[in-house]
Amino acid sequence: MELCEGLQVLQDRGFIQQCTDLEGLNNAMKAAPITFYVGVDPTGPSIHVGHMVPVFALAHLKRSGHKPVLLLGGGTARIGDPSGKTEMRKMLTYEDINENVQSIQKQLSAVVTMDGKNGWFVNNADWLANLNYIDFLREIGVHFSVNRMLTFEAYKKRMETGLTFIEFNYQLLQSYDYLELYRRKKCTLQIGGDDQWGNIVAGIDLVRREEKAEVFGLTFPLITRADGKKMGKSEQGAIFLDPTMCSVYDFYQYWRNVDDRDVEKFLKLFTFLSLDEIKTICAPDADINKAKEVLAWEYTKLIHGKEKADEAIAAAKAAFGGDGQGDLEAMPSIEIAESEFEAGINIMDLFARTSLCASKSEARRLVSQGGAIVNDEKITDIDFIVKAGAVKDGNIILKAGKKRFFRVIVK
RNA sequence: GGGGAGAUUCCCGAGUGGUCAAAGGGGGCAGACUGUAAAUCUGUUGGCGAUGCCUUCGUAGGUUCAAAUCCUUCUCUCCCCA
Helix, strand or coil: CCCCHHHHHHHHCCCCCEECCHHHHHHHHHHCCCEEEEEECCCCCCCEHHHHHHHHHHHHHHHCCCEEEEEECCCHHHCCCCCCCCCCCCCCCHHHHHHHHHHHHHHHHHHCCCCCCCCEEEECHHHHCCCCHHHHHHHCHHHCCHHHHCCCHHHHHHHHHCCCHHHHCHHHHHHHHHHHHHHHHCEEEEEEEHHHHHHHHHHHHHHHHHHCCCCEEEEECCCECCCCCECCEECCEECECCCCCCCHHHHHHHHHCCCHHHHHHHHHHHCCCCHHHHHHHCCCCCCHHHHHHHHHHHHHHHHHCHHHHHHHHHHHHHHHCCCCCCCCCCCCEEEECHHHHHHCEEHHHHHHHCCCCCCHHHHHHHHHCCCEEECCEECCCCCCEECHHHCECCEEEEEECCCEEEEEEEC
């Protein structure tokens, strides 16, 4: 089967896990541009890189002429999706959800443009929030078989640990979203992570029953890392797009440090470099570290802009280059008054004030284990006092181990 | 509604009156090795200038010289029965 441009791109880049009817979808997409949607539930103030696969897929399809609807789940977030979770998520207040919708839409607007003619942001709170319970049950609820729902993997898993009725309803709401988007925008494709498979096919069934229409579903593989750790989780926490929750430098470093085995996969998923370029970058005789730099820079540029990406790469070069030269701008930092250094600051106190150490005890451990470095000088004495003499060009560079850097700006 | 089991430090999970800041594993951090990778080995992993003190074993009380461990209240979870 010859795939249309949009599907071919997704296929080549590793986005496709399963499709309800690839041939049918392909024919539909060849015949005319289609409208498709992907949902993001606003469960936090910022999305993180784990959310980004669908966004990239959306961007690729948009590039090949199809019309995206990016659905923000302001309504569904009031319920909470049990799919793939072992326990119930904490319930969010309506206020928090609304704020999350605002901030996430802002974040996503920077990555994909929705002009309101060929692409839209929608919030399902618009049609879910004021549903009438009885009407909903009579119109929508009748189409759902509890017996069948219980056979879904997402629920089966929860049979062990417990599942509440509110969560059990989630699938009906997401299915209703699909129906609503079909009615409003003739949306005929829903894409999402593979954990959404059950919700997606349920929606397709609902559209078929209510509208006698055939619509499609397509899922992406759940992206894992070669070392088996969860995608987008660093030791500090999730890699958020919001620079106040995850500095641009840390964002860059996360990708700069990915496992060798993941580089090519991530270049395909998280950048728009052509497959030829990626092939060259990842050739067996090419420098793998160069490839990681490309990945990190490209992705950082996409999210934070070229200027910030350049700063991050410069900061990394300064930190790891060895000569201490380069731009320190993007390195995480704090400001400390010069007068404090006149008096002298104890090494443990200094580290504890940075994000390098969470507590003084941690700083003590770091120092006594030989991981504390001030301006390239290893300090192992916990009584060491950092004085004004350590300030160079208004900075003191702290290192915790070999990879974690911090800049103290002395004012 | 009735009966049973359970809630432990970041996670899983031992611990059933003092020797428990709490085994073991995972994860994290650091050291060695290296390529800012992986794998491996070692150390470390609540807070505090500390051979001690403070906070932590679902919540609130109580018994005791002493409680994660015993009693009572409450909250929540799971299982069986209705």
